[in-house]
Amino acid sequence: MPFNAQPLRGAIISNSIEGLDQLYRSDHRIQYDILEITADFQPDLSAYQVLIAPNGTDHVALYRMRDRIHKFLDRGGALLCCDGWFTDWVPGNRWVMDNSRKTIDVRYTLREDPFGVEEQFNIQDLNFSHGISGWWACGYIEAAPGATVLIEDTWQRPLVVVDEVTTNGIMVLSASGPLADLSYATTDDSKAYEAMSNLYKALLNVILQNTPKEEVV
């Protein structure tokens, strides 16, 4: 394992939504804190190497603290956003909602995989939850030039992007496809659940291999 003994510190943005505390599990690789959004939410991110915006994030609050996030990234921090960021707080990348395609026609495929993610999860299992396709992501990402598009949809629209070029840090983005250790109400299909969880672990490995261990200050 190329990782240092000390785990990363991850900050999970909380919108006080039911079930969030069941999604992420601290372990030897990463220790999570939950940062609960308040009226004037401007958290100190200096102790963290990873910032997580989970499904159901408050994108008004994150827009209001975008300068802090940009500084965090420029100092080498890692951002994982698995939600639809309709406000302009993610540098260089835009998420767009879309309803022009039918979910029955949606399939997820790997476009490029320089990180070996394919060996860590089964994308075919992600495609169907109880036989229903198009369940995982919504809309698509307009990726920054030079960013890696890991997963795309039937129409080659980016759904999972790893951006190592726009900032000095790393951004792992999904088009509102939930990414977590555990599922809460997203799916109880065992294969889809496992695929989602394994994809999260694989993307966390990408972050672990690209994030300095020292404090991002």
Next chain:
Amino acid sequence: MKKIGLIFNGVWSHYAFAKATKYREMYELLYVHDLTADKLGEVDALVIPFQSNHKIIAEKQNLVYDFLAQGKKVFVEGDSSANWLDARWEDRPVNNYWWVKDPTKPPVSDTDYDHPIYRGLTPRQAFWHYHGVYTRIPGHAQVIQTNVDGEFITWETTHYGGHLLATTLDPIVEHGIQQITHLDNYCDRLTEWLIGIRPEGDFVIDQADYGVAF
């Protein structure tokens, strides 16, 4: 035109619903952390969607009950909180695939189709899935929907002045997500019940609404 205030905690499905061309003239996003009596004074009805920040709503519950005391309508969907509602919500597994296994056996058993929101809906339009149940509702409430175990899914009371209708269905969030194709039927009737206006047209997403300042 009358307006519905949509209590909003920055969740994208709330935003997508309120910005869709079909609904944007009728719904006003009210950011929960900035909510004041003055802002509520500008709207005629309230929607509190699934995935709301119930901790903050509980802190501002007087605003909601003052709104009801003015004789106005409040619609609460999805999960809820006993911290501000005189009821007990409990979590349950979400079954959003029952229609694949057996479309003749939905997990909801009884629906009051005489209620204005439900009048004219088919069973599939009146129920898709629920997020938890109410195991206790106020004694003054009327039951509108129950599940197969007899637990409360939808109920309404006029005890606080106006109409308070709570359901563990999630029409606003799911219509914003746009993965269930029949939700115009529920949301249009809901809108008409709230402000007397029936929306028309398609759910069109304007891409210019994404990647914005807020």
